[in-house]
Amino acid sequence: MLLCATRLEYPYAVDNLSAEATDSLKFSFKIQNSERPHQAMVVFQSQDDYQDEVMVAAPVKSSGKGRFELNFARADSRFRYGTRTYSMTFLVGGLTIDEPFKYMLGQIEIKGPSNPATRPERVGYKSQPEIHHQFRPDQRLISQAISGAFTFLVLTPFAVLFFLWSRLGIKFEPLRALASRPLDLIASLVFFGSLTGIEYVFYLYWSHITLFPVLQYLGVLSLVAIVSGRSTLSAVQARRLQRTVGSAKKEL
The missing domain is CATH 2.60.40.10 (Immunoglobulins)
Structure with a gap:
């Protein structure tokens, strides 16, 4: 119909x-x-x-x-x-x-049929009981005395190392040699500075920064360390050869 x-x-x-x-x-x-x-x-x-x-x-x-x-x-x-x-x-x-x-x-x-379909129960939306979330208390830190004691233990080997150097009478002749060659001195300072920077980046990654910035910083510092380190090691090798030649002449 x-x-x-x-x-x-x-x-x-x-x-x-x-x-x-x-x-x-x-x-x-x-x-x-x-x-x-x-x-x-x-x-x-x-x-x-x-x-x-x-x-x-x-x-x-x-x-x-x-x-x-x-x-x-x-x-x-x-x-x-x-x-x-x-x-x-x-x-x-x-x-x-x-x-x-x-x-x-x-x-x-x-108009509805002679046998109407069963309507599903109507969902009633109403406010639920308020949820009170309880955060765990902050973790207790160790005391400053214990922290200071372990810091002292970590620094003790360096103190022992400098003491033994003073007793053995080690002379830092490479420093005098570098001072006479400014370019080699600058290369050495840049090399050790880049190594220090790499260690500092690792510290930042451990403390708060994410992986991608770390990779960017390490890429730049590694390139600087490779270039400056190659120059520094070449200068060290040249001084060793000079000392070897000088010792050979004295023996003759």
Whole structure:
């Protein structure tokens, strides 16, 4: 059984439209607009506390014409929850249409079937009891006395090393040699400075910075260490050769 034919033209709406649960609704339209629509649909919204919405897509041709047929017996189960009145809204949208076109077609009463579908229980949203999160207390740190004692133990080997150097009478002749050659001295300072910088970057990575900045810093410092270290080691090797040649001459 089909519904009675009704012709509408914007902005008029239909009145007193009703249908049985076994009826079908045929809807055809023509859009006369300079901008081509790409999507159209009819939205059925129940006029009760539930405000159920059923959207039915309506294909649109390039000419602006379109149609669809809706069988209430085989359509969305929300049409079978009993006799209800639905508002019908026609929506048209497109890629170049900023705001969709909206046309209130009117209302339709759809009578429920003899054995209405069982409506699922309505979900009730309400405030839940407040959650009080308790953070764990801060971890206790060791005392300053113990920390200072272990710091002293870590520095003790360096003190022993300098003491043994003073007892052995080690002379830092390379420093005098570097002082006579400014370029070699600068290369040595840059080399040891780059090594110190690399150690400092490791400390920063351990304390707070992330991996990617560490890789950037290490890339620059490693390049500086390679260039300056090569110059420094070459200078050390040259001094060793000079000392070897000088010792050989003395023996002759």
